[in-house]
Amino acid sequence: MCLAIPGKIQSIEPRFDGLIRMARVQFGGIVKEASLDMVPHAQVGDYVLVHVGVAISVVDEQEAQRTFEYLAEIGELDDLVPHQQL
Amino acid sequence: MKYLAEYRAPEVVEGYLREIRKTVTRPWTIMEVCGGQTHSLVKNGLLNLLPPEVQMIHGPGCPVCVTPLHLIDKAVFLAQERGVILCSFGDMIRVPGSRRSLLEAKAAGADVRILYSPLEAVKLAQENPNREVVFFAVGFETTAPANALSVQYARQLGLTNYSILASHVLVPPAIQAVMADPETHIQGFLAAGHVCTIMGLDQYAPLAAQYGVPVVVTGFEPADLLHGILLTLKQLENGECRLDNQYTRVVKPEGNPQARQVIDQVFEVVDREWRGVGVIPQSGWDVRPELAAFNANLKFEVPQQRAAECPDCIAGQVLKGIKKPHQCSQFGTRCTPLNPLGAPMVSSEGACAAYYHYAQASLAVAEVG
Numbered sequence: 129m130c131l132a133i134p135g136k137i138q139s140i141e142p143r144f145d146g147l148i149r150m151a152r153v154q155f156g157g158i159v160k161e162a163s164l165d166m167v168p169h170a171q172v173g174d175y176v177l178v179h180v181g182v183a184i185s186v187v188d189e190q191e192a193q194r195t196f197e198y199l200a201e202i203g204e205l206d207d208l209v210p211h212q213q214l
Numbered sequence: 215m216k217y218l219a220e221y222r223a224p225e226v227v228e229g230y231l232r233e234i235r236k237t238v239t240r241p242w243t244i245m246e247v248c249g250g251q252t253h254s255l256v257k258n259g260l261l262n263l264l265p266p267e268v269q270m271i272h273g274p275g276c277p278v279c280v281t282p283l284h285l286i287d288k289a290v291f292l293a294q295e296r297g298v299i300l301c302s303f304g305d306m307i308r309v310p311g312s313r314r315s316l317l318e319a320k321a322a323g324a325d326v327r328i329l330y331s332p333l334e335a336v337k338l339a340q341e342n343p344n345r346e347v348v349f350f351a352v353g354f355e356t357t358a359p360a361n362a363l364s365v366q367y368a369r370q371l372g373l374t375n376y377s378i379l380a381s382h383v384l385v386p387p388a389i390q391a392v393m394a395d396p397e398t399h400i401q402g403f404l405a406a407g408h409v410c411t412i413m414g415l416d417q418y419a420p421l422a423a424q425y426g427v428p429v430v431v432t433g434f435e436p437a438d439l440l441h442g443i444l445l446t447l448k449q450l451e452n453g454e455c456r457l458d459n460q461y462t463r464v465v466k467p468e469g470n471p472q473a474r475q476v477i478d479q480v481f482e483v484v485d486r487e488w489r490g491v492g493v494i495p496q497s498g499w500d501v502r503p504e505l506a507a508f509n510a511n512l513k514f515e516v517p518q519q520r521a522a523e524c525p526d527c528i529a530g531q532v533l534k535g536i537k538k539p540h541q542c543s544q545f546g547t548r549c550t551p552l553n554p555l556g557a558p559m560v561s562s563e564g565a566c567a568a569y570y571h572y573a574q575a576s577l578a579v580a581e582v583g
């Protein structure tokens with residue numbers, strides 16, 4: 129659970145009564161919301177490392193792609209999939 | 215177990231292995247601190263590819279594993295007896311408390327929810343103004359910005375029904391605790407890349423100097439890990455002890471200043487109990503006193519019962535790298551991932567669980583071959 133997963137910012141939208149800018153970030157076929165508070169300069173189209181709903185760093189596309197493929201390969205993307213509430 | 219040709223960049227992996235074999239002239243013991251790295255080393259079979267002189271020891275870097283039993287009991291109590299909506303990450307929900315896990319509490323009717331992010335818990339609090347929502351906030355430095363932000367968002371939204379049960383732990387004091395143990399035989403450290411993405415490097419150079427050990431900030435892919443191990447071995451063979459950064463493509467020396475600021479605004483450094491290890495001074499974060507309204511530990515009165523750990527579990531020695539999981543008398547017999555006696559068998563990042571799955575895989579290979 130300590131790994132951050134790279135994804136691409138699709139759009140940036142207000143959330144929480146308009147108080148907060150959240151990004152919709154695409155990870156392969158999955159889209160999740162992430163806070164951009166830690167990467168204030170990130171733009172639509174940028175790749176960010178996201179950990180538990182917060183983007184913690186901007187990375188280049190090549191780095192994002194290879195890390196994502198690796199995480200998929202070792203089955204570390206489970207965190208992204210909505211848990212069936214057991 | 216993987217064959218070399220199956221790696222995405224086999225030539226890179228083979229190149230580092232060749233360099234490692236060329237560099238090593240005598241035995242060395244290196245600890246990787248981060249559970250994600252343990253998982254990757256074991257899952258990719260890298261431990262079998264390293265020359266026998268290189269011993270990797272798995273450190274305490276699994277937040278789920280080091281969360282004390284009494285905090286899990288507290289979370290179970292809040293969910294069962296106080297009727298709160300208790301949320302946390304999937305791994306945490308499965309860890310056995312002294313009587314039951316959160317998952318078992320849920321099966322018995324408690325409102326326990328597995329969430330991807332603490333920010334989702336803030337949303338839950340907003341949508342359920344008549345219920346208390348508690349997020350069981352475990353993690354190392356990587357997870358702290360999210361947990362801290364959840365408190366800031368809740369405050370900005372004026373929510374009075376959101377709080378966190380913090381069990382935050384820090385990597386540098388854990389390294390100090392490992393080195394301070396007279397039984398330790400660790401000679402070098404791989405530090406965790408994503409932790410340093412947040413915190414930067416400035417805490418690590420003093421550790422390398424103080425204990426005379428190389429510390430190499432390392433990523434978690436096979437090529438990263440082998441590169442980190444190689445950089446550590448080069449220093450060891452040359453009698454050096456510095457901080458190196460293998461993961462420069464992600465880790466900046468200053469870390470993430472915004473994240474560090476939010477962490478500072480919400481958390482303060484406190485003494486923290488590590489399951490299996492005991493209290494390590496100044497080794498964790500808890501919610502600052504001025505934000506006490508968001509601290510579930512203060513908000514809810516919970517009868518303090520100190521539960522005893524299973525006496526046969528040697529998790530403390532495993533977490534400090536003094537013993538390997540399979541040296542535990544319970545390993546794989548009474549203690550398995552389905553029926554864990556201690557936390558390192560629960561989380562996939564725990565050393566015992568990683569060894570359990572890995573041993574099963576090696577056995578399968580041995581049977582076939």
Ligand code: SF4
Pocket residue numbers: 526527528529532539542543544545546549550554555556557558559566
């Ligand atoms: S194998 Fe089980 S009992 Fe032994 S140290 Fe690991 S978690 Fe504890």
